[in-house]
Amino acid sequence: MLSWLVKLTFLGAAGTVTGSRYLLDVRARHILVDCGLFQGRKEIRQRNWERLPFDPRGIHAVLLTHAHVDHCAFLPVIVREGFSGPIYATPATIDLARLVLQDSAHIQEEEASYANRKGYSRHHPALPLYTAADAERAMERLRPLGYREAREIVPGVAATFGDAGHILGSANLRLQIDGRHRISVAFSGDIGRYAEPLLNDPEPIREARWIVCESTYGDRIHERVSDFEPLANAVEAIVERGGVMVIPAFAIGRTQTILFGLRELVDRGRIPMLPVYLDSPMAVRATRIFGQHPKDHDVEARALMADGTPPLEYPDLRIASTREESEAINKVDGPAVIISASGMATGGRVLHHLRQRLPERRNMVVLVGFQADGTRGRALQDGAGEIKMHGSWVPVRAEIRTLPGFSAHADREEILRWLRGFESPPNALYLTHGENGARTSLADFIRGTLGWKVHLPEHLEVVSLSGEA
Ligand SMILES: [Zn+2]
Known part of the structure; x- marks a missing residue:
């Protein structure tokens, strides 16, 4: 037929x-x-x-x-x-x-x-x-x-x-x-x-x-991607109260955009420099692969590169590769930023950071990607008072912010x-x-x-x- x-x-x-x-x-x-x-x-x-x-x-x-x-x-x-x-x-x-x-x-x-x-x-x-x-x-x-x-x-x-x-x-x-x-x-x-x-x-x-x-x-309708003001405001709040910001981020895509945004804001003097922990071995490798495909970057990223400013190189970036390095971040006092995967908090290293930081009011979780129905990320976004991780309930006292402008x-x-x-x-x-x-x-x-x-x-x-x- x-x-x-x-x-x-x-x-x-x-x-x-x-x-x-x-x-x-x-x-x-x-x-x-x-x-x-x-x-x-x-x-x-x-x-x-x-x-x-x-x-x-x-x-x-x-x-x-x-x-x-x-x-x-x-x-x-x-x-x-x-x-x-x-x-x-x-x-x-x-x-x-x-x-x-x-x-x-x-x-x-x-x-x-x-x-x-x-x-x-x-x-x-x-x-x-x-x-x-x-x-x-x-x-x-x-x-x-x-x-x-x-x-x-x-x-x-x-x-x-x-x-x-x-x-x-x-x-x-x-x-x-x-x-x-x-x-x-x-x-x-x-x-x-x-x-x-x-x-x-x-x-x-x-x-x-x-x-x-x-x-x-x-x-x-999202905010414009190039508007990093909501991120700057979140960082300012975390600096003021000496807390730790946890950003669950997809290793590929969002992590690179956040690094770009943080570097931009520091370069412009909009936010003070604070340590940023990148705790996702896959995100580190994805960031490297990004650098290997300059043909696929847009003009703005290429211009920075030509200018000698690698667009993703945040000056105080601290990379955790091993499990020990990842766990050592638990002892870090604020202000600091932790970027870790997975992006919807369904698994990965971000879980132990959430467990450590969620119970404290001065901390903040910043959601930057889509949080699918049924994930911990969505539960946080919807205002859950506690979430289950590794078999136990963790109280949510940290502030939860969603920055839709970072959506891919x-x-x-x-x-x-x-x-x-x-x-x-x-x-x-x-x-x-x-x-x-x-x-x-x-x-x-x-x-x-x-x-x-x-x-x-x-x-x-x-x-x-x-x-x-
Ligand atoms: Zn996709």
């Missing part, structure tokens, strides 16, 4: 912000766009363990938009289950994905061994979702595809990445499908911010019959700006990668302002992209 020549299946990020996986079937060819891990609430995370709704051995190619866990960290599973084709990604994404996959495998192995020690798993022994060896095999499949280079990834289907401006190496994607009916499909990836100091603006895609677009902040995701106006880059309306726009409130609100807004046909796909929904709308 002609109408089923091209179909799209929403295997994740439909009604949630995690687990981005889209399967595109073009005649007998099968292409997967992103292969992310589900995170957040237990019933969502459980999907990582369910039987796959497709056969990985039948997938011909994977296109990876960027190196965040919720877009790439399920790759080791499909490789272990028999996927043996290429995984296309930009060169910077490949460098970062290696880091993320290694780290993610490590976390999976730790969780399994912890469950075995504590005996709380239903399975004996508890097995990790995947191992470091599985991650290693997934990395071997990564193939570079630069921005704006069209590449025929399977016969009759050409893929082109554009700069998404979300994190280093991040991409949006346009697929051109040849045949009796030429069809083009656009994937927004995660859309970044306009006028961000380190990265380029999100690049528009001019034409697509079908668009799949994220909606993380579809119901909100476009707000509603910025998503609209990106969509306006298309020269004509698509047959349909599918909104994904957002909680239902955000995407419903965005859908109404788009219908009202652009008059487009907008659809909110359900988990595992299949749509036909052939024929006429």
Whole structure:
């Protein structure tokens, strides 16, 4: 049937912000766009363990938009289950994905061994979702595809990445499908911010019959990224009361923007110099990789570099590599700043910093990234009086501040700006990668302002992209 020549299946990020996986079937060819891990609430995370709704051995190619866990960290599973084709990604994404996959495998192995020690798993022994060896095999499949280079990834289907401006190496994607009916499909990836100091603006895609677009902040308007005043105010408050500021931050993306902001504020004399502890080995490596891809920086970052001011070099940065160095930070007295992962306080070293600092009023937790439903970060953001960590309840007396200006995701106006880059309306726009409130609100807004046909796909929904709308 002609109408089923091209179909799209929403295997994740439909009604949630995690687990981005889209399967595109073009005649007998099968292409997967992103292969992310589900995170957040237990019933969502459980999907990582369910039987796959497709056969990985039948997938011909994977296109990876960027190196965040919720877009790439399920790759080791499909490789272990028999996927043996290429995984296309930009060169910077490949460098970062290696880091993320290694780290993610490590976390999976730790969780399994912890469950075995504590005996709380239903399975004996508890097995990790995947191992470091599985991650290693997934990395071997990564193939570079630069921005704006069209590449025929399977016969009759050409893929082109554009700069998404979300994190280093991040991409949006346009697929051109040849045949009796030429069809083009656009994937927004995660859309970044306009006028961000380190990265380029999100690049528009001019034409697509079908668009799949994220909606993380579809119901909100952010502050400008280059406005570091809210950060300066938070630092001033912490200096005044001699407290410690803990910033749970995604190792890739947010950490670099915060370092940039702090350095800017010190250089301008806006805040006094105080020690900044970077306690995330992955963030340290990601910061180094950032320096290795100057082509992907925006003009402002490049100008600083040329000027002899490395944009991410905060003068009093103290790096904790070992576990001992990390634990030693517990003894640090304020004022000081601690930046540590994970960004939603779901795991990682930031937990012991929170446990140490949350009970005291003079301290502050600054939330700079999206906090998914069901995470400790979201509980803090929502004003929880205590949160559970390592089996015990920790009282929350520290001040909790959210600085939405640091978000790596476009707000509603910025998503609209990106969509306006298309020269004509698509047959349909599918909104994904957002909680239902955000995407419903965005859908109404788009219908009202652009008059487009907008659809909110359900988990595992299949749509036909052939024929006429
Ligand atoms: Zn992302």
